[in-house]
Amino acid sequence: MNCPYCSSENFKVLESRDSLDSIRRRRECDKCGKRFTTYEKIAIDLMVIKKDGRKEPFSTDKLRKGISLALEKRPFTADNVDEIVKSIERELKKLKSHEVSSKIIGDRVIRKLKAIDHVAYMRFASVYKDFEKVDDFKEELKILAK
Numbered sequence: 001m002n003c004p005y006c007s008s009e010n011f012k013v014l015e016s017r018d019s020l021d022s023i024r025r026r027r028e029c030d031k032c033g034k035r036f037t038t039y040e041k042i043a044i045d046l047m048v049i050k051k052d053g054r055k056e057p058f059s060t061d062k063l064r065k066g067i068s069l070a071l072e073k074r075p076f077t078a079d080n081v082d083e084i085v086k087s088i089e090r091e092l093k094k095l096k097s098h099e100v101s102s103k104i105i106g107d108r109v110i111r112k113l114k115a116i117d118h119v120a121y122m123r124f125a126s127v128y129k130d131f132e133k134v135d136d137f138k139e140e141l142k143i144l145a146k
């Protein structure tokens, strides 16, 4: 990376702020003293292996959508959703793997939701686990009641 004004490669970072999928850094060039902002994308280089064996690139949007749906009309804000998405992404990065099964991701979402809201947890679990029988639901409720 070079300073857009003088092409120097040396700068100070004045401020850096994380957003969901990028890091914004305010920089000051050591040579000419001008300031500029850079955005670094935090790409998650991850393939998700689905239940049927197909693979698709990990999608933050998809993860966020699933969690938002589960938390719909519950007392949570978009920031809460982002927090959960971020923490799951952090955990996935820690796996240091290029492939992860959709089950591992789903299990993590379920664990987070369970910790914050039982209704959201049940909603997500019912979709995610493909509950076919009412009995499955009852089993989950029993686990929750403990």
Ligand SMILES: [Zn+2]
Pocket: 003, 004, 005, 006, 007, 008, 029, 030, 031, 032, 033, 034
């Ligand atoms: Zn410069």
